[in-house]
Amino acid sequence: MQVTVLHIMPTLMERQLDEAAGWLLKTALETRGQTILCGADAAEIVGDGRVQAVRLKDGTDIPADLVVMAVGIRPSVALAREAGLEVGRGIRVDDHMVTSDPKVLAVGECVEHDGQVYGLVAPLWDMCRALADGLVEAPSGYKPAATSTKLKVAGLDVFSAGDFSGGDGAEDIVLRDASRGIYKRVVVKDDRIVGAVLYGDTADGSWYFDLLRKGESVADIRDALIFGQAFASGGGQADPNAAVAVVSDDAEICGCNGVSKGKVLACIDGGAHSLDAVRSGCKASASCGSCTGIVETLLALRLGGEVEAGPKTMCKCTSFGHDDVRREIVAQAMRSIPEVMQKLHWSTPDGCSSCRPAHNYYLLCALPGDYKDDQQSRFVNERMHANIQKDGTYSVVPRMWGGLTSPKELRAIADVVEKFDAPMVKVTSGQRLDIFGIKKEDLPAVWADLNAAGMVSGHAYGKSLRTVKTCVGSEWCRFGTQDSTGLGVRIERATWGSWMPHKFKIAVSGCPRNCAEATIKDFGIVCVDSGYECHVGGNGGIKVCATDLLCKVATEAEAMEMCAAFIQLYREEARYLERTAPWTERIGLAYVQSRLLPDADARAGLAQRFAHSQQFSQDDPWAARVAGAEREIHAPMARFQPVGEMA
Amino acid sequence: MIGEWLDIGWVEEIPLRGSRTVQVDGGDDIAVFRTGEGKVFALRDRCPHKHGKLSHGIVHGGAVACPLHNWRLSLTTGEALGEDRGCTPTVPVKVNGGRVLICRASTLQAAA
Numbered sequence: 001m002q003v004t005v006l007h008i009m010p011t012l013m014e015r016q017l018d019e020a021a022g023w024l025l026k027t028a029l030e031t032r033g034q035t036i037l038c039g040a041d042a043a044e045i046v047g048d049g050r051v052q053a054v055r056l057k058d059g060t061d062i063p064a065d066l067v068v069m070a071v072g073i074r075p076s077v078a079l080a081r082e083a084g085l086e087v088g089r090g091i092r093v094d095d096h097m098v099t100s101d102p103k104v105l106a107v108g109e110c111v112e113h114d115g116q117v118y119g120l121v122a123p124l125w126d127m128c129r130a131l132a133d134g135l136v137e138a139p140s141g142y143k144p145a146a147t148s149t150k151l152k153v154a155g156l157d158v159f160s161a162g163d164f165s166g167g168d169g170a171e172d173i174v175l176r177d178a179s180r181g182i183y184k185r186v187v188v189k190d191d192r193i194v195g196a197v198l199y200g201d202t203a204d205g206s207w208y209f210d211l212l213r214k215g216e217s218v219a220d221i222r223d224a225l226i227f228g229q230a231f232a233s234g235g236g237q238a239d240p241n242a243a244v245a246v247v248s249d250d251a252e253i254c255g256c257n258g259v260s261k262g263k264v265l266a267c268i269d270g271g272a273h274s275l276d277a278v279r280s281g282c283k284a285s286a287s288c289g290s291c292t293g294i295v296e297t298l299l300a301l302r303l304g305g306e307v308e309a310g311p312k313t314m315c316k317c318t319s320f321g322h323d324d325v326r327r328e329i330v331a332q333a334m335r336s337i338p339e340v341m342q343k344l345h346w347s348t349p350d351g352c353s354s355c356r357p358a359h360n361y362y363l364l365c366a367l368p369g370d371y372k373d374d375q376q377s378r379f380v381n382e383r384m385h386a387n388i389q390k391d392g393t394y395s396v397v398p399r400m401w402g403g404l405t406s407p408k409e410l411r412a413i414a415d416v417v418e419k420f421d422a423p424m425v426k427v428t429s430g431q432r433l434d435i436f437g438i439k440k441e442d443l444p445a446v447w448a449d450l451n452a453a454g455m456v457s458g459h460a461y462g463k464s465l466r467t468v469k470t471c472v473g474s475e476w477c478r479f480g481t482q483d484s485t486g487l488g489v490r491i492e493r494a495t496w497g498s499w500m501p502h503k504f505k506i507a508v509s510g511c512p513r514n515c516a517e518a519t520i521k522d523f524g525i526v527c528v529d530s531g532y533e534c535h536v537g538g539n540g541g542i543k544v545c546a547t548d549l550l551c552k553v554a555t556e557a558e559a560m561e562m563c564a565a566f567i568q569l570y571r572e573e574a575r576y577l578e579r580t581a582p583w584t585e586r587i588g589l590a591y592v593q594s595r596l597l598p599d600a601d602a603r604a605g606l607a608q609r610f611a612h613s614q615q616f617s618q619d620d621p622w623a624a625r626v627a628g629a630e631r632e633i634h635a636p637m638a639r640f641q642p643v644g645e646m647a
Numbered sequence: 648m649i650g651e652w653l654d655i656g657w658v659e660e661i662p663l664r665g666s667r668t669v670q671v672d673g674g675d676d677i678a679v680f681r682t683g684e685g686k687v688f689a690l691r692d693r694c695p696h697k698h699g700k701l702s703h704g705i706v707h708g709g710a711v712a713c714p715l716h717n718w719r720l721s722l723t724t725g726e727a728l729g730e731d732r733g734c735t736p737t738v739p740v741k742v743n744g745g746r747v748l749i750c751r752a753s754t755l756q757a758a759a
Contacts, residue, residue: 167722388700
């Protein structure tokens with residue numbers, strides 16, 4: 001039997017599990033052959049006489065021969081209502097379990113206390129206690145206590161307790177063991193446990209719940225808390241350093257690469273004084289990274305304070321650097337941001353504003369046409385397809401291919417400026433026009449007018465191809481050696497819409513006088529009589545960098561292939577938010593040349609991978625919004641008109 | 648009669664790890680956030696630093712990063728986190744039967 005599970009919420013068991021644990025459960029069920037559709041809002045059951053499909057609100061039909069529905073439980077209150085008792089979602093009771101009729105008392109799943117209805121057994125016992133105390137005239141009153149849920153879902157253990165939503169002053173202690181399919185998260189506030197989520201190994205659930213209910217301070221055992229009761233309260237083993245110190249030399253530390261503790265120590269003694277040096281020296285912690293903590297402990301034990309800091313980590317959510325994350329995304333064929341965070345042991349539930357956009361880019365680059373872009377992991381400009389300004393309005397830059405424009409385009413821009421009362425319109429450094437002061441609500445209407453005149457997004461807001469600046473070249477200029485304008489337009493047509501690690505600018509100059517300033521661009525072409533010089537790795541900005549000469553080619557086609565190959569190398573290997581200038585400086589021009597020049601097949605391969613990914617990115621994002629996509633981004637959720645209350 | 652709570656829409660209208668705004672005539676917008684875990688919060692849509700629109704920021708954990716200069720503000724208290732100092736007013740929110748309700752009095756105060 002083929003099973004498809006439809007669930008209206010974005011993750012499974014959202015009341016019992018946080019997003020990370022919900023994702024693990026979904027993945028585990030999927031490996032058993034079930035299809036899980038989250039965020040699936042059922043609209044109707046389709047069929048004539050017998051069921052044929054379930055239709056979702058988005059119009060998708062899921063074929064089915066049998067539909068099983070679970071819609072939760074609600075208290076049966078008919079009897080109470082007929083008897084004249086006050087009823088909400090359940091029978092309303094006060095702290096002493098007395099209903100609106102003082103002669104009638106109620107406990108359990110049928111009652112509503114302080115707006116809450118309970119479906120678990122533990123609150124029932126507490127209610128009984130409160131009721132009994134009330135009857136014997138020693139009223140204690142019912143105080144809702146934290147509850148816990150321990151379940152086996154299709155053979156998988158899950159546990160949750162208390163409040164695991166985080167919030168102020170709450171700190172997350174997270175342990176992820178990807179290979180064993182384990183996720184543990186304990187939420188601590190003011191040195192006390194306030195919530196816990198366990199997946200895969202729930203043995204310590206009752207211990208965490210006990211600490212939570214007693215409100216005991218966990219300050220002393222905090223370092224070892226996440227490893228569970230046996231470890232945290234095991235006397236001499238409470239110090240994780242001591243625990244690692246007593247492990248025998250032949251014990252395996254790194255399961256991926258089969259490295260023992262003895263080998264790690266020998267590597268450290270041999271001069272590897274940083275995590276990175278150990279990783280390259282003996283491969284420990286160089287694959288999935290789950291033993292990173294132990295390797296760091298061994299470094300600390302052996303060297304004391306002399307451990308050298310490794311390369312900068314991606315952000316505070318991880319000990320991995322950008323290169324590690326990127327390598328593992330490709331090596332382990334990861335497909336989503338939650339999967340990256342689980343497999344790479346992220347220490348926060350859903351990352352931060354530094355790592356989420358980076359993951360989104362790396363996945364987009366690794367899986368062209370396949371990865372679903374996560375809007376909530378994009379910076380505002382890329383979400384709004386316009387540039388945010390200090391007053392919260394946006395500026396809009398339509399694309400002008402190679403800096404060329406026409407009366408029709410200029411009229412459309414002039415009309416937009418007047419129609420939307422834009423306070424300023426300015427010529428940019430990239431040879432196009434920037435319309436300022438557009439409100440987010442007006443953006444789709446502005447784009448509709450620009451689209452109607454044949455213009456598309458200029459991506460002036462994106463970590464993407466910005467402009468291709470040109471001079472007039474041989475068509476007009478008495479010094480021009482080649483058709484620099486035409487080449488610029490052709491390059492822009494081939495490269496627009498592509499997402500990059502950072503912004504990317506191109507220019508084509510028609511002669512060595514270089515009026516298009518091609519030698520301070522990410523990729524610049526300087527035309528000469530005998531061909532085309534390709535320059536790379538320049539930028540203006542804070543630190544002006546002139547380009548390095550990559551090579552000289554004879555034909556326009558070769559110049560265009562070189563450009564595409566360089567872009568793809570940058571897309572695949574640079575770190576997110578690293579422009580080509582610091583990137584080429586870091587890896588060296590010789591390396592770039594070695595990848596692009598000697599091997600024509602390798603160069604063509606890069607250019608083809610770029611062309612492949614371009615198939616999926618050359619849709620005008622403005623046109624999609626004009627057609628109604630993500631309409632809610634541009635509209636307020638509600639409007640409130642105070643009646644004479646505002647000054 | 649004027650209610651104590653303003654009904655502003657369905658909770659699903661706010662994307663997870665995202666936000667929407669409530670336009671208040673004559674005042675600042677209110678930004679309504681939904682965290683990755685589905686909790687809903689509301690703040691005045693104005694960063695205490697340089698008045699960036701918080702509704703346009705990236706929501707992570709229980710915080711939002713302002714789109715202008717990446718200040719991180721707690722969704723629960725409106726306080727700046729980390730090294731930065733400042734605070735934006737919060738508006739009490741409750742979700743009832745899938746509808747999002749924000750406190751009328753606090754909305755007026757925050758928007759003024």
